Amino acid sequence: MTVPFFETAWLIPLYPLLGGLLSFLWSPGLISQSGPRPAGYLNLLMNGLAFGHGLLAWIGCSGRSLSFSWTWLSTAGLTINFDATIDRSVLIAMTMICGVHLFAQVYAIGYLEMDWGWPRFFGSLNLFEAGLCALVLTDSLFFSYVVLELLTLGTYLIVGTWYNQSLVIKGARDAFLTKRVGDLVLLAGVIALLPLAGSWNFNDLAVWAAQAEPSPVLTLILIALVAGPMGKCAQIPLHLWLDEAMEGPLPSTILRSSVVVAGGAWVLLRLQPLLAISPIAQAFLVVVGGTTALVGALIALAQVDIKRALSFLVSSWFGLLFMAVGCGAVDAAWHMLLIYPLPMALLLMAVGTVITSNVTQDLTQLGGLWSRRPLTGLAFLVGAAGLVALPPLAGFGALNQLAGSLFDGPAPAALLAVLLLTNALISAGLVRIFRRIWGGTPSVFTIRSAEVLWLMVLPTMVGAGMVLHLPVLLAPTEFGAINWSPMAVPLLASTLLGGALTWQQLPHPLDGLQHWLAADLHTETFYRRTVVGLVVVLAAASRWVDRRLVDGFSDRSGGLTMEGARRLSYSTSGRVQGYALTVLVGVLLMGVWFLVRQLALAPSPLHF
């Protein structure tokens, strides 16, 4: 009975796409007598259909795999196919994407109940979902790039939902440009790869990579290929956009931080066989990942805004994932990717209920909510526990596996130190947020704080339940067994230690650098002075060149010509004889020319 669901699983991205397109019916001027909420309900319905289809397909999958290909472009020797494969891992990913979207959309119906911009918002969310499902379906590097680029545009639109607000438009613009830069570098890599590898299909590329030789050009191409995922996963130096994108509505933050960044990591993992060719590229990944992991967590600890305190943890976690991929610990990386979206979504949902009811995102203005909001507090704790290495929850299994791979890999001491330190810092960051919001005494902003609408609390609670049960759900898969690696105990210790330190509200480890970290390493100023500054200077210079030189030349030549024309016009004497003479001279010249030409055409020893 479930068999046809598996065969038609390629329909799954199309449901949310349809929902997103139907949202256009609520554009201004079309359906306006009644309100825009049906757009949200419709998108939710489509989402539900996609989720249901995915779930049923997963159940009916029973280890089979289905591949198909569809030619999109074929010209002059270039053929671009949309290759897709449906197998169990793809279905798990699609179901998870649709599931998290389902949570986020139900949550958004509650969170945005005072908002009128539903068609744009929910439509964009569904377009995101369609894109992500297509991303996990496809086997083609080219179409992965296409989806990433479309997600960049989607991010611009979604962060710009509240476009009347100045920080929003700045954030949307920066998010778009940062990710576009990453994507363009990826495009350069994709284009350059084709002549070398002959195909854009991931499976073909893996086969080719097995016997390819590293070379400087190839290394550059590989580093370029990494740029796209780097932008998507907000790794240093492309990390600024995630901070600024927090200006968008919280439900979009939930999705962006949980599944969209996971999409970037998915592409990275599929590129891994290629990256394994070049040790330099791998080292690059490790350096970028490790730096981001540490620095991201440190920045998060210095943040005063809740959403940003969590967003930098996203960068940090994915830094660890990049490190894993760079070291070749692919299984650990897949494991990490699998268990990441739900806890992060849960954390953001819990925090969102506090933001709505207490009109503030400032950690210094909150506190003392435990007695009145224990349920969301518990949900936050569960989410936090699911992300760091705390057995028996799923985060521990993943990090443990990573620790095991690092232990057996090159440079174990340094990398394990990074892992442990990052784990401790992430744990510290999460406990700090918890303590600031739920611990302590109530502030003016939190004296009155009742539990919010059921539409928000319900997904949060269900999410908490799912995170608690993740290890159980994962048990039948290959990620189920916990192999206690030698690093297990230090890992656990680092989690507890980090948490304990912030529980005691000890000062920030790099207290002197607090301001520098709180301002996100002044990255924005740095960008403004270097990259942006360079472009602005070049643009101004080009404009000057155009104005002075080109315009000036045209003006002068135009002036000269007009001058000449005026002078010539003086020769218009109005006397017929003068004209007749001119005509005669002209005719004579023409006659001469004809004569000469005839001579030239006649066979003659003369050559030009």
Place this chain on the structure above:
Amino acid sequence: MTVLTSRPTLLPPSTHPFSEVVERLEAGGSMLPDTPENLTQIIGIYKAYAVPMDFYWRDLLYIAERVFLNPLPAFKYFPSQEYLDLPNSYAGESADLRIWRGEAGAHPELLEFMAKGETRRMPKLLHHLWHDRINMEFAEACMDAMFWHQGMGGRFYDYLESDTYKANADRAIKAYFKGNPLMLGLHKLFPEMFLEQVRKLSYYANLGLFWEVMAPVFFEMSDIYDEGGFAGVPDAMNFLVNGIFAVAGRPIYHHVYIDGECLEIIPKSEGFTWLYEAALPYVEAVFYRTAPFRGTKSYNAQAGQVPDVQADFHYGILYADVFPVGSAGIPPTLLMQDMVHFLPPYLKEIYLKHRRGEEDQLIQLGITFQRSMYNVTSAVIQALRAALFYPLDDPDPEHLLANRRFFESQMDRFLRPEARLRDVQTQDYR
């Protein structure tokens, strides 16, 4: 209250930046200039506001008294017929004090809208899903503002922390969850959680009882205007002032009906009055303060766009920028959409003639609404003056000076650039 036709000559002219407005207030007028179009606009919008308000107060009481602590209140916007028929204490035959000459049950226009909406006759659920309904979320947002803001005067806020209240609430919670071990267990573990919910529900009741009064007041004003009974904006304002004084002592209470039994969480005997516990906090919380709109202000902690102190919040209708209405992140859009269904024909005509006509009605009526709320605020200011200070025609210059200082201190709150007091002085502000 008398309306003086000339400025009292006992005082020199005011030196306040809003001197014109202050002097108009001293003469018994409103912050809104007295023009025929202003009168037409505000009465029309009062009527358009009062019809959804009729729904709001009934549903608010329904939620406070019946839905109570339901954990999944999916149908809280569907008040029972009992509440739709609930007689308004200030309208109809059975009223204690009949302010409105009309009937006591739900307004006929409201009932018609609930049945038919802007589309056609459908079951209530379909109307709800198609968003062809009254936006009750707005009422809840007003309630949230009153609930969250502190320091607005009255005893209600502090009473909710007192032991009597806690005991009453505890009894109600236990009675509601009788036979539900999960909820009772949660209550034992986290006693404050459900208590806070009950506090919120008490504010539901508070707001519902507040609007129960305002709706018939507005209906009556519309009827009087239709008969030509208002000579100008000050007349309309005075009607409001008289209404405020008439109802000032109305008791505010919170009764809950669980299994047919009535439990008094806030009994009438506590003596909370309408003026001090409902009206003034409402004006302060909803007209002046509320919360920054997500669509125009960033909540980013590092940007510092949201004030640190609640009293500094200035996002209510008196300060609001109405022009972004209709785009994302502007909560009053919900109220504007509610009002657009019930506009009287004379107001619709005005809108058709200006700007983009029917297309941007929401913005035009939003600005009209802003004008009308300045009028209501003027009524509140005049009422306070009458209660705490001196009559307008008091012969003693010292008393008049005290009046003036009071008016000027009220006008000080509108000095900040976001205040729209300057804009509503011109007719061109649409």
Place this chain on the structure above:
Amino acid sequence: MLLLLLLLPLAAALAMVVAPAGPSPRRLALLIPCLQLLLLVRMVTEPASDLRLAWLPQLGLDFHLGQDGLSLPLVGLTSLLTLMAVAATSLGMPRQRLFFSLVMATNLGLQGALLARNGLLFVLAFELILIPTTLLIAIWGHERSREAAIRYLLYGAASGVALLAAVLALGLLNRNGFSFAYADLATAVLPQGSKVWILGLLILAFGLKLPAVPLHGWQPLAYSESSSPVAMLLAGAVSKLGAYGLLRFGVGFMGDTWEAWSPLIAVAGTAGAVYGALNAIAQTDMRRLVAYSSLGHMGLLLLAMAAATPLSLQGAVAQLLAHGLISSLLFCVVGLIEAKTGTTEIAELSGLLNPLRGLPFTLGIFLLALMAAAGLPGMVGFVAELVVFQGSWTMFPLPTLGCLFASGLTAVYAVRLFNRVGFGKLDNAKAFYPATTWSERLPALALSTLVLVGGLWPPLTLGWSESVTTSLALHHPLIASLPATSLLQELPS
């Protein structure tokens, strides 16, 4: 059939000038391109045979028309853009008869040049376009339109003279005999020393038309000062003639010389792309910004033509069509915004997305057009750029990277423009703009639909010219250097 294609605009132009009364010139001007498009459909399914009439045999001028995969899509583009430009004119425009007859004359010249199979006929048609377009710029433009028209005329005249000289040289110096027919020019045997300066003249002539940096002095002023229908026609159709000429004459007739100079041409193209994008970033007026954006995209064309592989030439054709659609869409939308708000200064506009008092529909299309110009997938600009890059990479990797950089810069000004004009808060004091009507929105809607369709269905831009580009191409590299797996085909070289 081909003759009919040319007779239609000629008859219409004459009718409008001569007949004082009769059908409204605007309606006639809307009808003619529609008829041309219908003829085109017929020509696609059933290719028309060449038409060859002797005209002035002593001069070597034959009235020789023919269609092939390169001319056909450009003919279609010209008709389509003429239709859109006419549809975008406002109903109350002054001197309509003159305007539409000039538009018809331009259309005639363009179609003639595209269909010509004789060098002198091509020059004739090329020159024919100059005067009507100059008048169109001068009479119906903005404040500086007269200056813009004069500059355009001067540059255009220089271009015409250079072209005439080059074509004459090609015809006269041909050792195989005196002929201007394309077939003969393609196989011409020329004295060795002359090839360089002939190619130089050709590049000068067509580079002035394209325009290519640094020969672009007329373009920003002309595009920004002309009214938006005229700009649509200029940027969308007339500039394409420069590229067509380079393809036909440069790559087609002077292949080996072209190949020798192609590195320089590729660098010039890249420099132009970057220069145009940088200038666009610095602009404060929307019309100027779109003009420089158009300039930047022409640089990509030069790169593709320099590389001269079958794929890159396909990309060049696709870029011609894509750029034609996108540029004219951008000018159409800017014109619409100007008509409603009265200004194109970026600093004076903001928050036009406001659903009740702004121009949400127009701005939605504007976003689409800007993103298409930036080369975002899903729209026709991406298809063209992708094929250009992939085709040029094997020949000129560094210039291709430069053009990718220019593409990034395009994203910068596209998103900055939309941020400033679309996002933000509508200025309350000025926010009293009239709404757009459906008839005003139609041309923009039609063009944006084509932009989307072209992005999703590549054969719209790539399906016409494959045989022609393969025969024109100078290099035939393998896309893959290894024995490819099943997904790639090897090219016959």
